[in-house]
Amino acid sequence: MPQPDPTHLPFSLAALGSDFAPATPDQNRPETPGCWIILRENALVLCSGTNALPDGVLPVPGPFAVPPVLVGLWQGRPLRAARLEPEAALPAGLAAVSASYRSQGLDDRCITLAGLARQVLHWRDRSRICPACGGSPGEIGGSFGARCPSCAREYYPRIHPAVIVLITRGDEFLLVRKADWPAGQYGLVAGFVEFCETLEECVVREVLEETGLAVSDVRYLASQSWPFPSQLMAGFTAAYAGGELVPDATELEAAAWFSARRPPPILPPRASIARYIIDRFAPGLGNATGNP
Numbered sequence: 001m002p003q004p005d006p007t008h009l010p011f012s013l014a015a016l017g018s019d020f021a022p023a024t025p026d027q028n029r030p031e032t033p034g035c036w037i038i039l040r041e042n043a044l045v046l047c048s049g050t051n052a053l054p055d056g057v058l059p060v061p062g063p064f065a066v067p068p069v070l071v072g073l074w075q076g077r078p079l080r081a082a083r084l085e086p087e088a089a090l091p092a093g094l095a096a097v098s099a100s101y102r103s104q105g106l107d108d109r110c111i112t113l114a115g116l117a118r119q120v121l122h123w124r125d126r127s128r129i130c131p132a133c134g135g136s137p138g139e140i141g142g143s144f145g146a147r148c149p150s151c152a153r154e155y156y157p158r159i160h161p162a163v164i165v166l167i168t169r170g171d172e173f174l175l176v177r178k179a180d181w182p183a184g185q186y187g188l189v190a191g192f193v194e195f196c197e198t199l200e201e202c203v204v205r206e207v208l209e210e211t212g213l214a215v216s217d218v219r220y221l222a223s224q225s226w227p228f229p230s231q232l233m234a235g236f237t238a239a240y241a242g243g244e245l246v247p248d249a250t251e252l253e254a255a256a257w258f259s260a261r262r263p264p265p266i267l268p269p270r271a272s273i274a275r276y277i278i279d280r281f282a283p284g285l286g287n288a289t290g291n292p
């Protein structure tokens with residue numbers, strides 16, 4: 001498979017295309033007008049009835065839960081992100097639109113921009129206070145890092161690696177369900193990498209813990225940035241190699257084998273690498289189940 005993948009899953013640089021260029025917070029010039037990724041809870045603020053970002057020096061007066069920060073350039077202009085307090089009102093002409101990976105109303109670029117902002121603002125929020133001495137870290141030039149002026153410790157953004165895996169058995173595949181997912185929706189086994197563990201070892205451990213099954217032939221497929229709040233998902237397939245299916249009741253509500261002839265009621269959202277992996281293994285399943 002060519003990398004990066006031409007399908008352009010959201011939450012990637014490819015999804016933003018040539019309109020976006022990286023920049024770091026220290027390059028900010030607050031008086032220069034630009035484009036804004038403004039979040040309020042799980043929603044993205046857009047010009048009403050459009051997919052257009054608000055424009056200007058500061059299009060929303062606040063109050064801000066996380067103050068504005070430069071995250072890059074958009075079509076050559078400053079691209080800043082900020083998080084409003086939940087009760088903040090919006091000026092006329094702006095509207096807040098749900099920007100979850102489950103959202104249907106936004107295009108991939110808007111979902112990706114909202115994800116970028118969510119991840120950066122999460123880091124800014126978590127790095128406001130030095131955990132060693134309680135000082136107030138400032139920016140490290142040319143990076144998203146933070147240096148504490150009191151104790152000189154430096155901190156850099158934390159992106160947490162995780163694996164997500166489709167277990168296959170002939171033309172069948174195993175999907176799992178968590179209790180807090182929408183009714184009828186199934187997904188893949190997934191989990192965070194632990195100390196002294198490779199991605200492949202993590203796949204084997206997570207599958208065993210969540211399902212009781214052994215797997216072999218662990219194969220990497222693709223990855224996806226997952227800004228909920230700050231993961232990198234590494235996607236795999238793995239072949240069933242033995243064991244009885246016993247779902248871990250502390251994590252899962254259900255687990256079952258499916259196939260193209262016996263599909264799950266609802267597939268993972270199209271924006272997710274979970275769906276991408278399923279679509280590669282069972283092409284056409286989305287249309288067959290009414291989950292395009």
Ligand SMILES: [Zn+2]
Pocket residue numbers: 130131132133134135148149150151152153
């Ligand atoms: Zn400190």
